[in-house]
Amino acid sequence: MAETIDDFTLDASDPAAPLESILRTEELLRRPSRPPDYERENRALVKLVSALADSPRTIFQVLAQTIQEITQCDSAGLSLLTRDGETPHIDGQRFYWPAICGMWGPHVGGGTPRDFGPCGDVLDQNRTLLFTHFERRYPYLMPVSPAAEECLLVPFYVDGQAVGTIWGIMHTDRRKFDAEDDRVMDSLGKFASSAYQAWTRIEDLRIQVSEREKAEAEVRQLASGLEAKIRRLVEANVVGIVMFALEGAIIGANDAFLQMIQYDRDDLASGRLRWTDLTPAEWRCRDERALAELQASRTFQPFEKELSRKDGSTVPVLLGGALFEGTGNEGVAFILDLSEQKRAEKALRRSEAFLAEGQRLGQIGSYSWRVATGEITWSEQLYRIYDLEIGTPVTLELIRTRVHPDDVTLYEKMIEQAPNGGKDFEWQYRLMMPDHSIKYLQAVARATRDRDGQLEYIAAIQDVTARRQSEDARDKARSELTHVARMMSLGTLAAAIAHEINQPLAGIVTNASTCQRMLAATPPKVDSALETARRTIRDANRASEVITRLRALFNRTETATDPVDLNEATREVVALSFSALHRNDVIVRTELADDLPAVTGDRIQLQQVVLNLLRNASEAMTTVDDRPRHLVITTARDDGDRVRLSVKDAGVGFEPQAADRLFESFYTTKNDGMGIGLSVSRSIIESHHGHLWVERNDGPGSTFSFSIPCWREAGKSSSEADLAACMRSGMDTT
Amino acid sequence: MISAVDRRQSGTDARRAGLHPSAVRSEDDRVALDHPLVSIVDDDESVRESLPDLVREFGFAAQTFSSAEEFLSSRCVDESICLIVDIAMPGMSGPELQLELGRRGQSTPIIFITGRNDEAICVRVLKRGAAALLLKPFSDSALLAAIKTALQAA
Numbered sequence: 013m014a015e016t017i018d019d020f021t022l023d024a025s026d027p028a029a030p031l032e033s034i035l036r037t038e039e040l041l042r043r044p045s046r047p048p049d050y051e052r053e054n055r056a057l058v059k060l061v062s063a064l065a066d067s068p069r070t071i072f073q074v075l076a077q078t079i080q081e082i083t084q085c086d087s088a089g090l091s092l093l094t095r096d097g098e099t100p101h102i103d104g105q106r107f108y109w110p111a112i113c114g115m116w117g118p119h120v121g122g123g124t125p126r127d128f129g130p131c132g133d134v135l136d137q138n139r140t141l142l143f144t145h146f147e148r149r150y151p152y153l154m155p156v157s158p159a160a161e162e163c164l165l166v167p168f169y170v171d172g173q174a175v176g177t178i179w180g181i182m183h184t185d186r187r188k189f190d191a192e193d194d195r196v197m198d199s200l201g202k203f204a205s206s207a208y209q210a211w212t213r214i215e216d217l218r219i220q221v222s223e224r225e226k227a228e229a230e231v232r233q234l235a236s237g238l239e240a241k242i243r244r245l246v247e248a249n250v251v252g253i254v255m256f257a258l259e260g261a262i263i264g265a266n267d268a269f270l271q272m273i274q275y276d277r278d279d280l281a282s283g284r285l286r287w288t289d290l291t292p293a294e295w296r297c298r299d300e301r302a303l304a305e306l307q308a309s310r311t312f313q314p315f316e317k318e319l320s321r322k323d324g325s326t327v328p329v330l331l332g333g334a335l336f337e338g339t340g341n342e343g344v345a346f347i348l349d350l351s352e353q354k355r356a357e358k359a360l361r362r363s364e365a366f367l368a369e370g371q372r373l374g375q376i377g378s379y380s381w382r383v384a385t386g387e388i389t390w391s392e393q394l395y396r397i398y399d400l401e402i403g404t405p406v407t408l409e410l411i412r413t414r415v416h417p418d419d420v421t422l423y424e425k426m427i428e429q430a431p432n433g434g435k436d437f438e439w440q441y442r443l444m445m446p447d448h449s450i451k452y453l454q455a456v457a458r459a460t461r462d463r464d465g466q467l468e469y470i471a472a473i474q475d476v477t478a479r480r481q482s483e484d485a486r487d488k489a490r491s492e493l494t495h496v497a498r499m500m501s502l503g504t505l506a507a508a509i510a511h512e513i514n515q516p517l518a519g520i521v522t523n524a525s526t527c528q529r530m531l532a533a534t535p536p537k538v539d540s541a542l543e544t545a546r547r548t549i550r551d552a553n554r555a556s557e558v559i560t561r562l563r564a565l566f567n568r569t570e571t572a573t574d575p576v577d578l579n580e581a582t583r584e585v586v587a588l589s590f591s592a593l594h595r596n597d598v599i600v601r602t603e604l605a606d607d608l609p610a611v612t613g614d615r616i617q618l619q620q621v622v623l624n625l626l627r628n629a630s631e632a633m634t635t636v637d638d639r640p641r642h643l644v645i646t647t648a649r650d651d652g653d654r655v656r657l658s659v660k661d662a663g664v665g666f667e668p669q670a671a672d673r674l675f676e677s678f679y680t681t682k683n684d685g686m687g688i689g690l691s692v693s694r695s696i697i698e699s700h701h702g703h704l705w706v707e708r709n710d711g712p713g714s715t716f717s718f719s720i721p722c723w724r725e726a727g728k729s730s731s732e733a734d735l736a737a738c739m740r741s742g743m744d745t746t
Numbered sequence: 747m748i749s750a751v752d753r754r755q756s757g758t759d760a761r762r763a764g765l766h767p768s769a770v771r772s773e774d775d776r777v778a779l780d781h782p783l784v785s786i787v788d789d790d791e792s793v794r795e796s797l798p799d800l801v802r803e804f805g806f807a808a809q810t811f812s813s814a815e816e817f818l819s820s821r822c823v824d825e826s827i828c829l830i831v832d833i834a835m836p837g838m839s840g841p842e843l844q845l846e847l848g849r850r851g852q853s854t855p856i857i858f859i860t861g862r863n864d865e866a867i868c869v870r871v872l873k874r875g876a877a878a879l880l881l882k883p884f885s886d887s888a889l890l891a892a893i894k895t896a897l898q899a900a
Contacts, residue, residue, distance in 0.1 A: 514861035518882035519792030525886030526800040533803075544799060551792050 029148040032403030036142045045190040054311040056081045071207040072111035083193045085180035087114035091131045092176040102173045107131040134165045135174045158183040166197045168204040252347035260288040272349045274321045310335045376474045383431045383467045416442035452480040512558045519551035575610035575723035585622045598641045610723040613700040621693040625659040625716045632663025650719045658717040781807040785822045788832035814838035833860040855896035
């Protein structure tokens with residue numbers, strides 16, 4: 013225990029503050045929100061779209077500026093996952109800052125680790141997060157000045173993979189981020205993925221041409237003039253681009269757009285394609301608003317809507333645009349296909365909801381454990397099971413403080429073996445909560461390898477305390493019931509015996525008394541007295557006969573013959589002996605045949621035999637330390653309408669010549685507590701018309717087995733019926 | 747079936763118990779004029795064999811019946827000064843006979859005898875006015891005391 017406390021103290025002295033303590037995300041919704049400034053937003057977005065075509069190499073810088081402009085923050089930038097600290101890569105282990113503007117401008121080119129930093133947290137949680145003073149948890153951010161009072165981070169995705177984050181920082185509390193910032197950042201995140209794709213395409217191009225200057229010159233040349241800009245963007249096919257007339261005609265469109273709505277170039281060339289027709293009825297109203305906006309300010313605020321495809325289905329899109337300079341009634345619009353994103357969002361929401369609800373309902377928590385880094389992630393339900401505050405950093409030592417003292421050895425063994433094995437495993441253990449209450453947990457862990465080949469365990473842990481308690485209560489009730497039933501039948505039996513014996517006794521006493529009186533009379537009535545004496549003797553003989561019949565009944569070797577499900581009976585015994593076996597570090601495996609027929613016998617007696625075999629196996633392994641203490645219980649159909657049950661241990665085994673004596677010697681030495689001796693077990697099995705034997709395993713240990721006949725309807729004859737028959741005959745006898 | 751009346755018996759015990767033959771109402775029964783009648787109802791044959799002898803030793807006349815129904819259909823219902831009835835019998839049980847006699851307005855005192863110590867039934871029959879209850883096997887003096895109690899109460 014002292015060791016545990018030391019470990020915990022050490023852990024607590026670590027300067028890293030818990031993640032929860034530096035998060036303010038939930039506050040975003042509670043804070044008063046500034047009114048949306050669409051005009052500023054539009055200007056910034058149009059500039060951003062132009063930059064996509066204009067100069068992809070500076071697109072990240074423009075994106076950073078746009079963030080700063082729209083959110084009015086002190087610093088803004090983006091982080092990309094990279095492998096070498098510069099080239100973006102989705103499997104990267106480090107975030108790189110390719111562009112920053114504002115007060116953090118000088119830090120461009122810096123970055124943070126993938127697995128211990130704000131960007132990593134955002135990717136892990138897969139949502140926008142608001143941090144305050146993240147250097148309290150991530151000390152490597154301390155030298156990056158000025159310190160961040162608040163930082164709003166938004167993840168962005170390409171092809172469904174998280175590739176980076178965009179972020180805005182306030183260095184003082186002159187202004188706090190609010191829900192409006194959350195909204196615009198979310199919208200900018202969608203542009204970030206386009207920017208990222210544009211940038212990587214340029215990078216690909218650069219590698220092909222393999223001459224940086226030449227490429228840049230080409231890009232510059234291409235990028236001169238609005239037409240060139242548009243062409244560039246159109247050809248990139250990163251986003252759908254449409255040139256349109258205010259009255260409804262579509263003048264031009266790129267392949268990306270046509271693909272989105274599943275029309276082809278011929279449809280476009282025919283002039284039949286009108287954007288007004290591409291809008292489903294329920295979105296016309298929203299279109300009208302955009303149109304009015306366009307006429308008033310020459311641009312319109314990007315918005316989400318749906319477009320009709322050729323086949324009548326719809327596709328969700330994000331749409332933004334502006335009128336060309338000078339022309340007055342023609343313009344360009346960019347269209348992003350959101351279907352995959354919507355689908356992913358929906359699926360994610362649903363699966364998260366399912367998982368959370370499922371975990372809550374089933375009292376199941378889950379966790380992942382990266383063995384190499386020791387990084388452990390818990391689900392909320394698992395925090396609840398362990399009764400720890402959600403978000404507390406989890407360590408193996410912290411978990412151990414909750415593990416029941418009797419199970420700590422098992423826990424440590426598991427931790428010790430986990431890195432080598434890389435196998436799936438299952439175990440049951442107990443927790444001791446601070447209030448000394450006990451929880452029973454059942455865990456199943458799957459070993460997986462991540463992309464870098466590192467071992468990671470994904471485990472589900474179920475709180476089975478309630479089940480255990482009800483099982484315990486049920487077992488207790490059952491044993492009480494059995495006891496009561498025995499007492500009841502004993503009471504009934506006693507009354508029946510009393511009645512049978514008392515009848516002749518009454519005759520004996522009465523006759524003897526009468527005889528005495530007759531002899532005492534003056535003169536003695538000898539003849540009558542002789543008659544009563546004769547009757548006395550007859551009644552005494554009758555009583556003696558009753559006793560003889562009862563004795564014959566109870567000397568019967570036949571036991572109760574009911575159909576017994578041996579699998580179920582065995583499971584109950586295993587559940588009952590769980591604690592005892594567990595204390596002895598015995599790992600129990602049951603291999604019970606699915607279609608096992610019922611056997612004929614006394615359920616309680618058979619359970620006593622199974623219990624005894626388990627106890628015997630467990631005791632045979634108490635001195636075993638060089639191998640796992642495996643105990644395997646098997647049931648199977650045996651030849652000749654019989655069922656066999658075997659208990660195999662990995663214990664010390666026995667000498668061949670001792671096989672027969674085993675059943676003798678244990679009788680006197682081990683007949684204590686719950687179990688009964690092997691000798692008694694053998695006599696029980698023999699009374700069930702079966703046999704019990706022992707064999708040496710090929711490996712260490714031995715296997716005890718018994719085989720008994722299956723249930724047969726015809727063999728039905730209960731001892732109660734025998735008793736009743738006996739009583740009837742007793743009454744008839746005179 | 748009514749057993750033959752044994753004329754050998756004397757009325758000694760009955761007189762000692764302070765009973766007078768005039769208490770017997772039946773004019774027809776020759777013996778009953780001298781000895782008050784005790785009826786015994788029990789399905790157990792050994793009781794029907796042994797108990798009448800003892801009762802006669804006490805100075806009473808005795809009649810035995812193997813069932814309540816048999817007793818109810820006999821003249822002895824009106825002639826007995828006391829009944830000795832087994833509780834558990836096939837057909838009408840002892841307590842049921844007690845109820846039936848109550849319905850008929852018969853208040854002849856009843857001594858119950860039983861081989862089973864069933865407390866609930868014992869309490870029930872005593873509450874309904876049974877004179878005494880004897881557990882088999884019982885001694886001769888216990889029976890005599892019970893008969894005395896029964897006749898005094900009547």
